[in-house]
Amino acid sequence: MSTPASESLREAEAQPQAPRMSRDEVLRKHKQYLFPCVVTYYTEPLVAARGEMQYLWDIEGRRYLDFFGGILTVSVGHCHPKVTARIKQQVERLPHASTVYATEEMVALAETLARITPGRLEKSFFTNSGTEANEAAVLLARMYSGNFDVVALRYGYSGHSLLAKSLTALSNWRKSGVISVGVAHAVNPYCYRCPLHLSYPSCGVACAEDIEETIRTATSGGIAAFLAETIQGAGGFIVPPREYFKMVFTIVKKYGGLFIADEVQTGFGRTGKHWFGIEHWEVEPDIITTAKGMANGTPVGATIATPEVANAFKGLTISTFGGNPVTSVAAKATIEVIEEEHLLDNAHRVGAYFRQKLEALQQKHALIGDVRGMGLMQGLELVKDRKTKEPAPEATNQFMDRCRDHGLLIGKGGLYGNVIRLSPPLNIRESDVDQAVEIMDKALGQVSV
Numbered sequence: 001m002s003t004p005a006s007e008s009l010r011e012a013e014a015q016p017q018a019p020r021m022s023r024d025e026v027l028r029k030h031k032q033y034l035f036p037c038v039v040t041y042y043t044e045p046l047v048a049a050r051g052e053m054q055y056l057w058d059i060e061g062r063r064y065l066d067f068f069g070g071i072l073t074v075s076v077g078h079c080h081p082k083v084t085a086r087i088k089q090q091v092e093r094l095p096h097a098s099t100v101y102a103t104e105e106m107v108a109l110a111e112t113l114a115r116i117t118p119g120r121l122e123k124s125f126f127t128n129s130g131t132e133a134n135e136a137a138v139l140l141a142r143m144y145s146g147n148f149d150v151v152a153l154r155y156g157y158s159g160h161s162l163l164a165k166s167l168t169a170l171s172n173w174r175k176s177g178v179i180s181v182g183v184a185h186a187v188n189p190y191c192y193r194c195p196l197h198l199s200y201p202s203c204g205v206a207c208a209e210d211i212e213e214t215i216r217t218a219t220s221g222g223i224a225a226f227l228a229e230t231i232q233g234a235g236g237f238i239v240p241p242r243e244y245f246k247m248v249f250t251i252v253k254k255y256g257g258l259f260i261a262d263e264v265q266t267g268f269g270r271t272g273k274h275w276f277g278i279e280h281w282e283v284e285p286d287i288i289t290t291a292k293g294m295a296n297g298t299p300v301g302a303t304i305a306t307p308e309v310a311n312a313f314k315g316l317t318i319s320t321f322g323g324n325p326v327t328s329v330a331a332k333a334t335i336e337v338i339e340e341e342h343l344l345d346n347a348h349r350v351g352a353y354f355r356q357k358l359e360a361l362q363q364k365h366a367l368i369g370d371v372r373g374m375g376l377m378q379g380l381e382l383v384k385d386r387k388t389k390e391p392a393p394e395a396t397n398q399f400m401d402r403c404r405d406h407g408l409l410i411g412k413g414g415l416y417g418n419v420i421r422l423s424p425p426l427n428i429r430e431s432d433v434d435q436a437v438e439i440m441d442k443a444l445g446q447v448s449v
């Protein structure tokens with residue numbers, strides 16, 4: 001017997017594909033119907049239409065080598081066949097259940113996360129974004145510790161909610177109505193522009209000691225948590241010295257706090273060799289927050305804690321879409337691909353190759369003041385003059401435009417908008433790096449400072 005549902009399915013199948021919009025139409029509607037604060041890259045905005053592994057096509061059919069991956073999110077390539085197949089199967093079986101029912105998909109992902117996260121991290125709370133992951137982590141730390149104050153770092157980015165914005169310390173992302181109640185910001189470990197005007201290693205990593213000074217002066221003297229990205233992402237791929245987090249960990253514990261590692265950008269092999277950035281610093285965090293690259297582009301967030309911390313959550317909580325079956329299978333498939341294709345090693349090896357090529361570019365182009373990063377998370381800080389280190393944001397925009405003209409997509413960040421962020425999929429090869437560096441070389445030659 002034919003049901004109304006099967007009739008409407010037949011009808012939908014009989015419909016011709018809806019006509020695609022033109023580039024101009026998309027941009028006109030973007031301007032008309034979206035909040036203007038949702039800014040796009042490039043002098044002539046790009047309209048993304050489809051992706052396949054390391055390539056992205058715009059709506060006019062131009063192919064680009066994608067070295068930004070939708071802000072460090074496309075971990076294993078656009079539409080990776082394994083991830084796509086799992087998503088399709090799940091959409092046809094059960095796209096949604098909510099957290100009022102247990103599902104096999106959700107617990108299988110949680111079990112996998114317990115296996116790959118460092119130390120005793122074992123229990124997950126799933127949400128839809130990095131912002132929510134950080135919100136949940138801070139709330140949990142306050143419940144666990146009985147303290148309220150949180151120490152975060154200048155140049156940090158934690159998300160777009162009010163609490164996440166108050167943790168954030170980049171003025172562009174904190175406009176109007178953002179007040180950091182219960183959040184104190186310490187100086188960040190930014191060796192290229194040391195906030196304490198010292199030099200590593202003779203500085204003795206004094207920036208780590210500033211955490212203690214901040215706790216003593218800008219909090220009640222006891223803290224709920226210290227929250228930081230292991231490599232500051234939006235702040236401009238700022239990599240702390242190797243002693244930094246161990247020193248900070250000792251201080252945080254002395255004042256009763258939990259150590260929260262924000263791995264939204266650095267998670268899932270991005271930094272090479274390890275699953276999570278913090279593992280490079282040999283610290284076992286109490287909580288990891290993650291999102292972006294975890295599910296290769298499907299919306300996800302996770303707050304992963306030790307059992308005693310997770311068990312301290314008082315009352316109830318819910319996230320309707322948290323642990324959604326489609327997202328959960330996408331995340332698990334992404335993790336499997338990283339394991340099957342040995343991508344922790346690939347990110348380490350190809351990342352080192354990439355770094356060497358970027359340092360060679362720096363020798364050739366005075367615009368590049370600093371090269372930094374880990375694995376396949378590499379940044380270039382562009383400056384007008386290497387001595388004064390005056391930031392070069394206009395040249396950064398020109399450079400991005402020229403790279404795009406030659407078929408390469410890259411990102412940017414930094415307080416001054418002068419840091420190029422490079423984050424290709426973890427399964428790229430040396431030949432992709434060669435191509436990207438060749439384009440960057442050509443583009444740098446076309447930038448006027």
Ligand SMILES: Cc1ncc(COP(=O)(O)O)c(C=O)c1O
Nearest residue numbers: 129130131157158159233264291
């Ligand atoms: C380090 C870090 N934390 C948190 C967030 C917020 O994540 P989302 O945009 O998924 O809310 C971001 C986003 O860029 C981030 O880079």
